[in-house]
């Protein structure tokens with residue numbers, strides 16, 4: 001089984017950090033968002049194509065330096081092709097069926113069960129669905145009694161929403177789905193292609209565990225809390241002199257003696273937190289510095305960001321410098 005992972009997109013809702021780092025490489029609960037997503041792939045996946053674009057080089061470098069358990073081919077778009085265009089462009093080596101995955105969702109989705117349900121029905125496609133209160137930011141499925149999808153509306157107005165079951169960002173498709181996508185131009189799979197495929201037998205697979213699209217600062221930090229609580233943060237070595245509560249992930253060469261940390265904190269490498277400072281519910285990327293007595297809460301600091309002594313940072317996304 002091959003997997004096609006969509007990794008383009010500008011991460012606009014996480015600027016200014018995403019001017020420098022692609023969203024997928026922001027570390028949450030101890031490792032990049034992308035690698036938490038890929039943890040969901042079942043063992044039978046023996047290769048993946050990464051449809052990249054924005055900051056493709058950074059993704060490529062990271063994947064080469066941190067190999068996965070299967071070979072990965074990265075296929076970069078010169079200009080963004082959208083979800084459908086990215087599938088068409090990168091889908092050449094896909095298996096029949098193949099898995100399709102967004103690269104910004106964290107969950108405890110059971111992809112093996114999704115694959116089994118798809119095969120049992122000989123479906124054209126099967127989409128993992130999760131239930132949310134506010135459907136407006138997502139793609140929403142209308143379902144028949146047997147979970148066949150009879151409508152799909154991307155980012156509907158509340159009155160237009162066919163249900164509260166949304167596309168969770170993981171699905172499995174017959175290879176023929178790629179034939180339905182025009183080549184050489186930007187295409188939204190969800191808006192332009194999917195509604196026209198429903199006649200061919202597309203089913204929903206309802207999941208009830210945790211799920212979050214980590215595309216905004218609030219949701220990224222919520223995703224981090226969920227991952228810590230689910231025990232999905234890799235173990236990390238605690239630096240000397242640390243005063244931390246639970247749910248803190250450290251990087252190499254962090255200096256944090258005399259500060260209080262946690263819960264829900266990820267530190268990148270070479271981070272300095274001076275004595276009497278307090279960090280909570282936050283992400284501090286590599287090389288960032290928090291001065292003596294400062295407080296950083298519910299915030300994300302990009303690489304090498306400096307917070308001065310005594311400063312109070314809350315609900316903020318900061319970078320060393322802003323602008324492209």
Ligand code: GDD
Nearest residue numbers: 006007008009051080081082086102103138139167169213
């Ligand atoms: N290759 C490529 N090219 N990938 C892209 C492009 C592009 O032009 N644009 C976006 N992507 C990637 C993003 O990196 C992300 O992994 C995925 O496609 C989805 O893009 P988002 O921008 O995060 O979309 P969304 O969150 O608004 O909506 C999508 O995800 C929801 C679930 O999180 C849709 O698939 C919705 O239907 C779905 O409910």
Ligand code: MG
Nearest residue numbers: 104213214215
């Ligand atoms: Mg998203």
